[in-house]
Structure formats: structure tokens, C-alpha cells
Amino acid sequence: MQSLVPMGLPFRLSPMLCAAALAVALVAPSAAGAQALQSRLFEVTKSKKLRVCQFPLYYSISFRNPKTGEIEGIDADLSKELAKELGAELEIVESSFGTFIADLQANKCEIGMFGVGASLKRAQAVEFSKPYLITNIYAVTRKDGPIKSWADVDKKGVKAAVTLGSYIEPFMKSYLKNAELVSVAPPNTREGELVAQRVDVIITDYPTAIKVTDEFDWAKTIVPEEKLAVTPYAYVVPQGDQIWLNYINLFIDTIKLDGRLMKYAKKNKLDPIVAP
Structure with a gap:
């Protein structure tokens, strides 16, 4: 196809195209700047x-x-x-x-x-x-309760509490085969359910396990044989x-x-x- 621009002549934009190109050049940086300022x-x-x-x-x-x-x-x-x-x-x-x-x-x-x-x-x-x-996850229970080892956590008749919406909840739903999972919604807490003896064990993370055993002399932590839900x-x-x-x-x-x-x-x- 023959070029519309004669050979040897410089390419020139029409005034309208020049104006459009200038508008794009001005708008693009300001749009990027506006996006950054929205951070x-x-x-x-x-x-x-x-x-x-x-x-x-x-x-x-x-x-x-x-x-x-x-x-x-x-x-x-x-x-x-x-x-x-x-x-x-x-x-x-x-x-x-x-x-x-x-x-x-x-x-x-x-x-x-x-x-x-x-x-x-x-x-x-x-x-x-x-x-x-x-x-990873741990079990916290009462020293005088029925849970003596991790193997006791998933037994019929055991009520294991988790916090509603925590990452532990879906893991334990698939992990437990025999025990009843109790999802505790705020403002109630797993710890309160354990203190009131409405559950036998709470499934929790390291921070809560440390705190509960520090605060209550009747509480003990049980560590799974292998790390779960790291x-x-x-x-x-x-x-x-x-x-x-x-x-x-x-x-x-x-x-x-x-x-x-x-x-x-x-x-x-x-x-x-x-x-x-």
C-alpha cells in the first residue's frame, strides 16, 4: 500500500490529533498521581x-x-x-x-x-x-478432666470448643470424627466455656494456651504428637x-x-x- 505521507517529508499531526495527544499526556500522569494519593x-x-x-x-x-x-x-x-x-x-x-x-x-x-x-x-x-x-494448634483442658492426652480429644462424648470464625474452626471441623465441635461466638469465649465446664477442652493457638495455663492453676496444655495447622x-x-x-x-x-x-x-x- 502506498504511504499517504510523501517520502522525504516530515510526518505532521493534525491540530486535533495534537490536542488529543497532549490531553492524554496530561491526564495519564495526573490519574496515576490521583490513584497514589488515594492510598x-x-x-x-x-x-x-x-x-x-x-x-x-x-x-x-x-x-x-x-x-x-x-x-x-x-x-x-x-x-x-x-x-x-x-x-x-x-x-x-x-x-x-x-x-x-x-x-x-x-x-x-x-x-x-x-x-x-x-x-x-x-x-x-x-x-x-x-x-x-x-x-500451630494446642489443646487446653482441666487437669482433673477426661482429656489426658491428644488421643482423648477426638472421642465420643467430648465437647471441643473453638472460636467462631477462627482459622482453627474449619480445620477442626474436618479433623474431628467423633468429638462434638462447639463454635463459640463473641462476646463468649472458649476459656469461659471451659471454666464453666460446658466443654471438656478448647482448641487454640500458642498465645491463648500460654495465657490460660498462666492464669488458672487447674488448666494444662496438651501438645499434639505432630504439629497441626501450622x-x-x-x-x-x-x-x-x-x-x-x-x-x-x-x-x-x-x-x-x-x-x-x-x-x-x-x-x-x-x-x-x-x-x-
């Missing part, structure tokens, strides 16, 4: 407020002390550190394992910080940071904000390197499960 990182640093979703019934992680009303635990400490790094005021938004995804999607908080197990199913709806803790704990943010996720990942790298993660892990007796 929660910039919203938090501008508003000077960081909203953190936490489950206030999680021993050693984010547990509201009934005497002081303050939330205590490793994520209570680290959420303060994150707010400090951002130069923002910390606002705690109460959430739970059954509602945190909806809370994030509804923009009730910028981040969930309460030992959320990173699972492939949850990752379909939210973004997970790098892990900061790694745990799960990384991570912080959770809404999907689609890579700038915010990058910042949170850098925060985790930073507190690992400068010792703050280990400091607060030891304070809350969680140093054995700190992620490498």
Missing part, C-alpha cells in the same frame, strides 16, 4: 489518625484488661508503635475473626492487627502482610492498596531488625513463635 498511607498521615481493628478477647495478642479497660498484648504494643511511626493518633476499632473482613471492606479501619491467621481462603478477600508470628500470623489490609501494604511490610521488617518485635514478644511470652 491509606497518605490518608493516615494527612488525617493524623490510624484506625486499627482488634479483637479485644485475644489473650496475649489484644486482650482488654477488665481492671484497667486497656487492651494488652503484642498487637496492642505494636499498633502503638505503628501509629508512632506514622505520627498518628491510634484509634482501636473492636472487631472479631468473624467480622474483620467486612469491617475492612466497609472502611471501618485501615488495618487489622490481632494475630490473624493468613490463609488462602481469607486472601481471596483481603491482603496479608509478611508474617510476624507462626503457630499457620503464619500477619496483619491484614484491604485489597488494592499496594502502597499501604508495602509500608506495613517495611514496618514488619523494621521491627524485626531493630528488636521491637522480639521485645514485645518476650513481654507477652510469645518469643518462641516469632517468625524468622
